[in-house]
Amino acid sequence: MEKECMEEGLANTKRPLLLGERNFINSDKPKGGSSFTPVLFLSAIVALCGNFCFGFAAGYTSTAEFEMMEDLGMSIAAYSFFGSIMTIGAAIGAILSGKMADFIGRKRTMWLSQIFCIMGWLGIAFAKNVWGVNIGRASIGFAVGLIAYVVPVYIAEITPKNIRGRFVVTLQLMNCSGLLVVFFLGNFFSWRTVSLLAIIPCLMQVVGLVFVPESPRWLASIGKEIEFEDALRRLRGVDAGVSQEAIEIKDATDNFQRSEAGFQGLFQKKYAYPVMIGVGLMLLQQLGGNSVFAAYLSTVFAKANVSTTIGPTAIAFLQMPAAVLGVFLMDAFGRRALLMVSSVAACLCLSIMGLSFYLQEHQYAKEFTPLMVFLGVLGFSYAFAIGMSGIPWVIMSEIFPINIKASAGSLVTLVNWSSSWLVTFAFNFMLEWNSAGTFFFFASMSAMAFLFTWIMVPETKGRSLEEIQASLIAYVY
Template identity: 30%
Template sequence: MCKVQEKEEKTSGDSLKNSTASNLPLGQVKGRVVTQVLACLVASLGNLSATAVYGWTAATLPSMEEDPDLVMDTADIAWIASIISIGCVIGSIFAGKATDWIGRRTMLLVMAPILSGGWVIVAVAPNIAIVLLGRIICGISTAFVFSALSVYCAEVPEGRLRGRLGLIPSLFMTSGVVLSYIAGVFFSWRISCYICLAPLILMFLLLWAVPESPYWYLLKGRKDGCEASLRWLRGQNYDFSADVAEMEAKIKSVGNKVEYQELWKPRTRKPLLLSLFVATLQQFTPGNILISYAGLIFISAGVENHRMAILISGFLQILFTLLSVLTVDCVGRRPLLILSTFITGIAAICLALYYLLTEVLGIYCPLWIPIVSVLTAVSGYCIGCRTVPPLFAVELFNTTIRSTASSVYLFYNRLLAFAISQVYPFYNEAYGAHVVFFTFGGLSIVSCLVAFFVIPETKGKTLEQIQEHFESQKKGKPNSIHPSSEVSADTSSGNIL
């Protein structure tokens, strides 16, 4: 070993002893940032179109109700909003293994024209039945996009960057919702479909320039491809030998044959339960309802300029998602989730009180109350509940099971989303908006309390370190992730890593 490397090792060792801020392996220089950012940005372009599918109904449902060519009742509205989740549930059954088979990047390339086709079918639909056909094709496609993208953006960055870069898909997710808002407010619902599919074309063209995940290459036994990918991502001067050795050792220890029963083995059971909990936490908040049905909710609350309120809601979503992306590696995943559920729950309860006073008791309340309540709820939702769960769910699993675990998480998440989106219009019609938002507000507060006690913190840790933690717990061994630092297993404080 040369003197320069010895000096770097000593410096890194001292840094680990004096601070837990750095988690780079000893002797390792930092990789090039710009190419890692570029890869995640290009891949995430598909999320603009994929999540526009979910936000599209917020601005277009009111105009679709006014379209003389369409006849819609409560059931039609519920199905238009929720059928994408059924499509996503169907797609998620196959998404994980398909992503492991052909690759994360390749899956995005394959799905781009299929998702575009779904948008076109909706745009030219002569009736509700064809609209639903296009929407379910979009839903199936989004399952593959979400699964491949979340894994890709977790595997491409170094540990020190994974929090911020791993949340880029969430930033583009929010931006996709806002894109659908803008398209729906300023254009007809048919033209808005073409606007929403445009990012897919850009992603398809640019994705040829970025590499496949290095983890996937190694999973397929292609060490040369793994090294070439790391060289492109980290830079020519980056010594990735330690990274490759650690990845190879992990794959060898867990094997590369993936079966669903692997998820219930001792080393993956707790990560699975945690990932399903954060999916539940995300859906128990009213965030998705407020995003998908924003236009109808503002109208029911008496907001005259509901289109402007929708646009303001969209831009606040971008702002707070960006805030989440910028702070997640400093603040951590757990605090953002706790804060998010608390804010969203309180805002939902305030909105419920407004409906109770005005619709049930007949007491006048100023219109700024529902506007502020909805805007606060969606902002709080975006700072944690929208952004953190997808990243957190893929961080917890080892390389060989990560795509499969992601598809299971997505299946469960979208099944809950479908149930809530499908039930909401009928629940609202039968019991009133005040009952709906008291229910969601209460569930959010309960989720906040449970999250405080069970959610661990993963910020700054490499994927291998996270896996080693759960495996060492099951073996009854002391946690040796950071031999030079104190490691707590106190989940009540959230600092189990």
């Protein structure tokens, strides 16, 4: 009976996404108005402040490492725990993120995340001992766990399908901006001062959320029809024809809510495909070394005899063009192509780094190690910025229907942060044990990401969320 209801409401969307066929419900642009409006732009910018804070927090450990270890008398093991405890807090935030975003809404979840973020930064800035900075870092991690889920979901839910990918992938641009700013500030200010400066973008989002609408799809899911239509009209423009889009959203929401599923529902056959895609991409993203280059870039450069002052800032600055390029390529070439190109390029760059450390360990061409490592890191940053860094979050925000979005989103975000904790905690020990082997391992994971994308990941470019989600479920049957 449940399957029949689903098929009846969404029968016209049943076809495999992997074939890239085009049979859309309506045209890409909303009828009678522009798909890009000032309110939409403001809403996206306010939400993206969260990812700026995310990037700032991720890069903080790289700039603070040596000074904090000296001031607080921390060992490598103690600092590794400090660096990785953010991912523990993020894993807890990930578990709660989906249900929280469904219960209190997307806007309130972002607001709550910044309260924890501000408390965490204040805790680090005024900490008297190692426990103080660890508690502050864990609080920031909890906030980041909420941000990582709710920001891409909110942006995906407010943007029209013809520009959705471009908006969501801007997450990576804001992450890079946060990294650049924290690396730059770390050259001039102490780790305590940088902690206080980190509060500024948090406050910007707290204030900005007052002036933007809630997600129309969330309002529709809780039955607030008047607020839903008002929010959609504000986002699309007063002259835009939103009736067709409103009908599609309400119909899809009603159909999926007939089969309301909790966490146990994720293991139903019909949801197996989207869950495998989400979990696989998040796992391979982190096992490919994504978090390492944000958290321990100074350590990598120190190992290769590259300047730990100029090197990280230069990398953060030089990867900005790649992040900007990714924004424009997203809706031009699609998700699959960029993921595969990104994975192959990352594999090659990580292999170059592994080779350079292998040569260094065996006393061959040691004078080329700094250059090879710098170029390898730069190439990896470019490769990840256009694909594997941001696109898994884009796809996560697109593939899960409303009835499992909370549980599935929490699951894949938990997988992301759990694997991130494993990699960031183990990295320093891996680097000391076998530097070359560490980067060859990351390279092999990037190769796996290419194969996984080629075999499993569908193209979602230019399709409404409702169409994507229905087609993924239909693909199983």
